[in-house]
Amino acid sequence: MIHYLGIALAIAGFSTLAAHAEPVAGNVTGRWTHAQSPYVVTGDLLVPRGERLEIESRVEIVFTGHYKFVVEGALVVDGSKPEYKEEDDHHVVFKASAAATEGWAGIRFLKAGAGCKLKNVVISGGNAQGEAPDNQGGAVYCDHTELEIVNAAFEENRASGAGAAVAVVGGEVDLTNVAFTENSCPGTGGTVFVSGGAVELTNAALSENRGVGLSLEDHATADLTNFALTDQQGEHGWGIWCSASKIDLTNAAVSDNSQGGIKLIDNSRAKLTTTAVSGKNALDSDATSQLTSTLSAISDD
Numbered sequence: 001m002i003h004y005l006g007i008a009l010a011i012a013g014f015s016t017l018a019a020h021a022e023p024v025a026g027n028v029t030g031r032w033t034h035a036q037s038p039y040v041v042t043g044d045l046l047v048p049r050g051e052r053l054e055i056e057s058r059v060e061i062v063f064t065g066h067y068k069f070v071v072e073g074a075l076v077v078d079g080s081k082p083e084y085k086e087e088d089d090h091h092v093v094f095k096a097s098a099a100a101t102e103g104w105a106g107i108r109f110l111k112a113g114a115g116c117k118l119k120n121v122v123i124s125g126g127n128a129q130g131e132a133p134d135n136q137g138g139a140v141y142c143d144h145t146e147l148e149i150v151n152a153a154f155e156e157n158r159a160s161g162a163g164a165a166v167a168v169v170g171g172e173v174d175l176t177n178v179a180f181t182e183n184s185c186p187g188t189g190g191t192v193f194v195s196g197g198a199v200e201l202t203n204a205a206l207s208e209n210r211g212v213g214l215s216l217e218d219h220a221t222a223d224l225t226n227f228a229l230t231d232q233q234g235e236h237g238w239g240i241w242c243s244a245s246k247i248d249l250t251n252a253a254v255s256d257n258s259q260g261g262i263k264l265i266d267n268s269r270a271k272l273t274t275t276a277v278s279g280k281n282a283l284d285s286d287a288t289s290q291l292t293s294t295l296s297a298i299s300d301d
C-alpha cells in the first residue's frame with residue numbers, strides 16, 4: 001500500500017578526498033557547484049537575512065567539527081539530476097568528516113526567508129546537543145519557517161532533546177518521498193518532533209530509529225499520507241506520541257514498535273482513514289483524547 005520513489009542513500013558515491021576541496025566558514029551566499037565540491041566546513045555557517053544560497057546537484061558538504069549551518073535568509077538545495085547528465089549519484093550530501101566524532105550541528109532555519117527547499121538530499125551525522133533549542137533537530141531545525149523537503153534520506157542523526165532528524169517549532173514543513181533510518185533521540189523527543197507547528201508527510205517511511213518515531217506537542221498538527229512507521233526501538237519506542245495535538249493518517253501503517261503504536265494524551269485528536277495500526281499497545285488513549293476511524297484496523301498482538 002505504501003510506495004516510495006527510490007531515495008538513494010549514495011553517501012559512498014561521493015569522495016571527500018577529491019583533488020579540490022573548498023573550505024567554507026562564516027557568511028555564505030551565491031551558488032555552490034559540483035565543480036567546487038566538496039565544500040569542507042571549518043566553522044559555523046550563516047546565510048544572512050535577505051541573502052540566498054543555492055546548492056546544485058552532486059555537491060558534498062563535509063563538516064570537520066560540530067558546526068551549525070544557520071539559515072536566516074533563503075537556502076535552496078536542488079540535487080535533481082540535470083537532463084544532460086547520466087550519473088546516478090546526483091544527490092546533495094551533508095555529512096560529518098571521519099574526524100568529527102561528535103558530528104555536526106545540523107541545518108538551522110531561524111525565521112528564515114521565503115522559498116527554502118531541500119530537494120534530493122542525503123543528511124547524516126547531525127547531532128543536536130546542549131541547551132534548548134540547540135539540542136533539537138539533529139539534521140534540520142525549523143523555527144517559524146516554511147520549508148519544503150523532497151526526496152530526502154535522514155540517516156544516523158541524533159539529538160539529546162527532541163527531533164533526532166527534524167524538529168519543527170512553530171514552522172510549516174512539507175516532506176515528500178522521505179526516509180528516516182537509524183536516528184536516535186532519548187525520551188519522547190522523537191525522530192521527527194513538532195511543537196506548535198505543522199507537518200505534512202507524504203510517501204514517507206520511518207524505520208529502525210531509536211525512541212519515538214513522530215512526536216507532537218503544544219497544538220501541533222500532522223497530516224500523514226502513504227506513510228509507514230515500523231520498528232521504533234528502545235524504552236521509548238512508540239510509533240507516534242501525540243500530546244495536545246492533532247494528527248490525520250491516510251493509507252498508513254504503524255506496526256512492530258517496541259513500546260506501542262499510537263499514544264494520545266492531553267486532549268489530542270487522531271483521525272485514521274484506510275490505516276492499519278498493529279503490534280504491542282497498538283493504541284493507547286487517555287480519557288481526554290479522541291479517535292475517529294474509517295476503513296481502518298487497530299489490533300494488539
